[in-house]
Amino acid sequence: MKKFLDENFLLQTDTAQRLYHEYAKDLPIIDYHCHLPQDQIAQDLNFKNLTHIWLYGDHYKWRAMRTNGVNESYITGNKTDYEKFEQWAATVPYTLRNPLYHWTHLELQRYFGINDILSPKTAKQIYDDCTAMLQTPEYSVKGLIKKMKVETICTTDDPIDNLAFHQQLVGDTVVKVLPAFRPDKAMNADDTVAMNQYINKLEEVANVSITDYNSYLSALKKRHDFFAENGCSVSDHGLENIYAEDYTEDEIKDIFDKIRTGKVLLPLEILKIKSALLFQFALWDHERGWVQQFHLGALRNNNTRLLTQLGPDTGFDSIGDFSQARALSKFLNKLDTEDKLAKTIIYNLNPADNEMMATMIGNFNDGSVAGKVQFGSGWWFLDQKDGMIKQMNALSNMGLLSRFIGMLTDSRSFLSFPRHEYFRRILCNLLGDDIENGELPNDIEWTGKVVQDICYYNAKNYFPF
Missing domain, CATH: 3.20.20.140 (Metal-dependent hydrolases)
Known part of the structure; x- marks a missing residue:
């Protein structure tokens, strides 16, 4: 059994692994179409917490949360940022086979070095650790882009x-x-x-x-x-x-x-x-x-x-x-x-x-x-x-x-x-x-x-x- 999200994630053969690691992995990114807010790039913003960077404006996650029975107050409403994150963490285990499951854990690994699976049990530690990192210069908007x-x-x-x-x-x-x-x-x-x-x-x-x-x-x-x-x-x-x-x-x-x-x-x-x-x-x-x-x-x-x-x-x-x-x-x-x-x-x-x-x-x-x-x-x-x-x-x-x-x-x-x-x-x-x-x-x-x-x-x- 392969380990989840290891270095050869999605690479099912030796040839695929070689193509990715030797030819694709380290190339720069040209992101020629996105909806990123340019003001946040110009300001080189540091996000307040993991909810702020991860859940604000992300309708992919909002759809999953609604489907999982989460009340709108925890999605676009007036609940606190951590309360919203708790509901997202409770939803993630139910996103199996949805790309959100892969993306969520890829992002935790690539940006924050976190290999834990997001769930209600791990939510508080992941939230606190990521939020602390997001306050540092390395994790400003331009820092994330450079990374x-x-x-x-x-x-x-x-x-x-x-x-x-x-x-x-x-x-x-x-x-x-x-x-x-x-x-x-x-x-x-x-x-x-x-x-x-x-x-x-x-x-x-x-x-x-x-x-x-x-x-x-x-x-x-x-x-x-x-x-x-x-x-x-x-x-x-x-x-x-x-x-x-x-x-x-x-x-x-x-x-x-x-x-x-x-x-x-x-x-x-x-x-x-x-x-x-x-x-x-x-x-x-x-x-x-x-x-x-x-x-x-x-x-x-x-x-x-x-x-x-x-x-x-x-x-x-x-x-x-x-x-x-x-x-x-x-x-x-x-x-x-x-x-x-x-x-x-x-x-x-x-x-x-x-x-x-x-x-x-x-x-x-x-x-x-x-x-x-x-x-x-x-x-x-x-x-x-x-x-x-x-x-x-x-x-x-x-x-x-x-x-x-x-x-x-x-x-x-x-x-x-x-x-x-x-x-x-x-x-x-x-x-x-x-x-x-x-x-x-x-x-x-x-x-x-x-x-x-x-x-x-x-x-x-x-x-x-």
């Missing part, structure tokens, strides 16, 4: 953000922190009240009088340029599906006027203006030489009662079953026809669409750049062992795994970087199995190079950082 060999972090930022903290971090000697342009709210035509409020804020931030659709684009382009001036070279969109409805310029101008006058949009009008804006953002990304990212397939805010009580991004989203292929093909083809298709990463949330996504990227890889259009790593509900294996198998069978740009955290937690290790171990085990089974030649040097490329060098060469 994990993180080279680059791309945050997620709205066009109206002032990027002040990114500006403070220019030239930082520990880590390169760059913004990513995320204009989801700018195209939220489903809620015209919220969109008008957003337009008013944009008008103020961009110092542009927004009187029509053209001036709206001018204001957004001004912010796109501002992001570029502040080191941004990636965009990101969180969408149910790609929008690629046909439209005319006059139609979009009329639809925008309806939004500004508070009129209700027809469903087709919503699709048209979203399609127009999404295409425009893609043109700007190509013009700047950016990488564009599309996170597709989340069905968000399913629980109306708790959305009203707690707000969005609190753990009430799930996998959706949207139709993806036709609109995605139409959108990418329109850009490609005009020779305006930027480097593109497509993240899929529904595993039923893995093979479709893996074949779709091949339609628009034109030989100009290795891996120009990427099938992104297992995302959100799929960034676990089974999800990552299925994504890599689909990519291997229908594309080139060797050109894959690898893992990201997509996280709000500074303790989440061991997810890169998790991915690297799974990748090495996958390739190690193939070598051991005679499905790949026993060429460790070449396979090791491919491992290093996927874990680090492909991303290093792909992004214009």
